[in-house]
Amino acid sequence: MAAANIVVSETPLVLYALRRGDDALILGHRLSEWCGHAPAMEEDMALANMGLDLLGQARELYAYAAKVEGKDNDEDKFAYLRHVRQYRNLLLVEQPNGDFARTMVRQFFYAAFADLYWRAMMASADPTLAAIAAKSEKESAYHLRHTSEWIVRLGDGTEESHRRAQTAIDDLWAFTGEMFAVDGSERGLIDAGIATDPAVLQPRWLKTVTGVVNEATLSLPTSSWMQQGGRSGRHSEHLGHLLSELQSLQRTFPGATW
Amino acid sequence: MYTQALNTSDGDDRAVEDAARAAEFQARIDQDERIEPNDWMPAAYRKTLTRQISQHAHSEIVGMLPEGNWITRAPSLRRKAALLAKVQDECGHGLYLYAAAETLGTSREELVDAMLAGKAKYSSIFNYPTLTWADIGTIGWLVDGAAIMNQIPLCRCSYGPYARAMIRVCKEESFHQRQGFEIMVTLCRGTAEQKAMAQNALDRWWWPVLMMFGPPDQASQHGDTSTRWKIKRFSNDELRQKFVDATVPQAQFLGLTIPDPGMKQNENGNWEYSPIDWEEFKQVLAGNGPCNRDRLAARRKAHEEGAWVREAAMAYAEKRKSRQLAQAAE
Numbered sequence: 001m002a003a004a005n006i007v008v009s010e011t012p013l014v015l016y017a018l019r020r021g022d023d024a025l026i027l028g029h030r031l032s033e034w035c036g037h038a039p040a041m042e043e044d045m046a047l048a049n050m051g052l053d054l055l056g057q058a059r060e061l062y063a064y065a066a067k068v069e070g071k072d073n074d075e076d077k078f079a080y081l082r083h084v085r086q087y088r089n090l091l092l093v094e095q096p097n098g099d100f101a102r103t104m105v106r107q108f109f110y111a112a113f114a115d116l117y118w119r120a121m122m123a124s125a126d127p128t129l130a131a132i133a134a135k136s137e138k139e140s141a142y143h144l145r146h147t148s149e150w151i152v153r154l155g156d157g158t159e160e161s162h163r164r165a166q167t168a169i170d171d172l173w174a175f176t177g178e179m180f181a182v183d184g185s186e187r188g189l190i191d192a193g194i195a196t197d198p199a200v201l202q203p204r205w206l207k208t209v210t211g212v213v214n215e216a217t218l219s220l221p222t223s224s225w226m227q228q229g230g231r232s233g234r235h236s237e238h239l240g241h242l243l244s245e246l247q248s249l250q251r252t253f254p255g256a257t258w
Numbered sequence: 259m260y261t262q263a264l265n266t267s268d269g270d271d272r273a274v275e276d277a278a279r280a281a282e283f284q285a286r287i288d289q290d291e292r293i294e295p296n297d298w299m300p301a302a303y304r305k306t307l308t309r310q311i312s313q314h315a316h317s318e319i320v321g322m323l324p325e326g327n328w329i330t331r332a333p334s335l336r337r338k339a340a341l342l343a344k345v346q347d348e349c350g351h352g353l354y355l356y357a358a359a360e361t362l363g364t365s366r367e368e369l370v371d372a373m374l375a376g377k378a379k380y381s382s383i384f385n386y387p388t389l390t391w392a393d394i395g396t397i398g399w400l401v402d403g404a405a406i407m408n409q410i411p412l413c414r415c416s417y418g419p420y421a422r423a424m425i426r427v428c429k430e431e432s433f434h435q436r437q438g439f440e441i442m443v444t445l446c447r448g449t450a451e452q453k454a455m456a457q458n459a460l461d462r463w464w465w466p467v468l469m470m471f472g473p474p475d476q477a478s479q480h481g482d483t484s485t486r487w488k489i490k491r492f493s494n495d496e497l498r499q500k501f502v503d504a505t506v507p508q509a510q511f512l513g514l515t516i517p518d519p520g521m522k523q524n525e526n527g528n529w530e531y532s533p534i535d536w537e538e539f540k541q542v543l544a545g546n547g548p549c550n551r552d553r554l555a556a557r558r559k560a561h562e563e564g565a566w567v568r569e570a571a572m573a574y575a576e577k578r579k580s581r582q583l584a585q586a587a588e
Contacts, residue, residue, distance in 0.1 A: 025335075029330065032329045032330060032338070032342050033329075033330055035322065035326045035329055035342060035345050035346070036322035036323050036326035036345065036349075036556070036560070037326075037556065037559070037560040038560065038564065039560070039563070039564025039565075039567035039568060040564060040567070040568060041319070041349055041352060041353050041356075042353070043564075043567075044322075044346075044349045045346060045349050045350060045353070048342055048343070048345070048346035048349070049346070051342055052339060052342055052343055052346070055335065055338060055339045055342070056339065058335065059335050059336075059339070062335075075335050076334045076335055079335055080333075080334075099563070100564065100567045152574070153570055153571050153574040154567070154570050156574050156577065157569070157570025157571065157572075157573045157574040158566065158569050158570050158573045160566045160569075160570070161566055161567065161569070161570030161573075164566070245330050245331055246330060246331070248331050249331060249332075249333040249391055250333060253449070253451060253452070255449075256333075256448055256449050256451070256452055257444065257448055258333035258334050258337060258391070258441075258444060258445075258448075
């Protein structure tokens with residue numbers, strides 16, 4: 001039997017949970033790639049910590065998506081048996097680690113959003129999402145603090161670290177707009193009080209990000225062009241490679257239990 | 259993850275120590291008192307412990323690599339989270355142990371530099387590759403199992419900071435060992451391919467794991483001083499035997515065959531194993547194991563590529579300090 005891709009009934013709520021679950025899994029996976037290779041042992045610990053938080057969020061969101069969908073799917077089927085076009089994560093989180101500055105900037109942009117997003121989601125009319133939000137908010141607040149401190153150190157550290165941090169900001173900036181986009185599938189959930197409207201969070205996100213970037217003596221690009229597509233499965237070239245690694249055992253030994 | 263019996267003490271250094279103090283020191287050890295960082299201690303005791311603890315720390319850090327090799331390919335989200343947490347624990351052990359070694363007067367930087375320069379040893383078990391997922395189970399089951407055998411006695415080591423570090427480390431290691439065994443149980447109850455994968459991993463790891471306990475007692479040159487100082491409480495062969503006796507029934511439970519056709523149980527109930535190929539051990543120690551070069555290269559790469567980050571952190575801290583001083587002066 002081949003390890004066929006699963007079929008997902010993407011009702012708005014299933015899709016909503018999968019999108020956030022995919023964000024968390026893919027970003028957590030990226031952080032786990034650092035394990036054993038970080039610039040300092042303390043940072044190896046911190047990157048693994050954040051990765052573990054995100055993996056935990058992904059599992060909860062997948063479990064909820066499976067429950068809402070009510071089919072035969074589960075967290076592992078969502079993670080291991082969907083192909084690249086079925087993944088619904090933001091383009092930002094699938095971007096390669098690059099150097100430490102790029103990893104930190106990626107994490108900072110995301111955490112500054114996640115911190116606001118999960119805090120708002122604690123008021124969700126959906127009790128499961130509200131509970132996931134309550135836990136994720138605490139984690140995101142730490143991720144934001146940790147990455148903000150690094151952005152300031154790197155920006156205001158040496159010439160080299162400044163240059164690397166600025167390059168990372170310039171390269172990743174175009175992936176930030178997608179965090180605030182809303183499509184038809186989510187609009188109904190927002191109206192029902194199940195989802196929060198991310199567009200509302202954007203000014204506060206920008207304020208947080210600008211504050212840290214200024215303190216770091218760095219600057220934000222003036223370009224307003226934003227890349228999108230992750231939410232509907234149009235990804236960058238990077239995600240396919242990540243998935244071929246992540247899914248290799250499940251694809252090589254179809255149907256086995258691990 | 260674990261230390262191995264590579265450690266030797268330097269008898270010559272002792273000659274210069276003040277005899278009365280040395281006698282007093284030995285009397286404290288004999289009464290099972292703990293030696294603390296500010297206490298007087300023979301230079302050779304300090305040197306032996308610095309080497310042993312730092313080798314142990316290096317082993318934890320290098321030991322992150324073979325298992326880290328499978329984090330991105332772990333076959334389920336539960337396994338992925340458990341493995342990432344486990345490798346993170348090892349990093350924590352490394353940090354903890356470097357801190358214990360620093361209490362003896364050598365900085366972490368110096369210790370790490372010696373490792374990166376290839377001058378300091380780490381456990382040779384990590385110079386073997388992790389080829390399949392079953393290797394992750396086997397490492398937990400056997401490598402962590404052997405580490406626990408080695409480390410439980412170290413919880414009573416005469417040097418306080420090391421003994422206390424070991425108590426915490428052992429708790430986590432025993433969790434890792436159970437996790438590894440559980441991976442093996444799952445594989446052995448799985449498909450024929452999974453079972454074969456488990457057997458193959460055992461075949462490859464069994465002998466290197468037995469070597470983790472160090473050379474046979476008859477060839478070991480320096481056991482005496484470490485024993486007298488209560489750093490080492492059991493001989494290499496004693497610990498190896500204990501490990502084999504504990505492991506054989508576990509392999510039987512799994513339905514796996516230990517790759518030693520000559521192995522038999524004697525009248526005392528101990529499992530007698532065939533002679534170990536110490537030439538292989540020597541070769542791996544000499545740098546000729548399958549992964550020696552890869553492991554060191556990976557550690558050096560992380561260190562070199564992280565240099566600008568550490569420099570940035572230092573530069574920022576300096577700037578901040580001088581800004582605060584300037585502010586205070588206003």
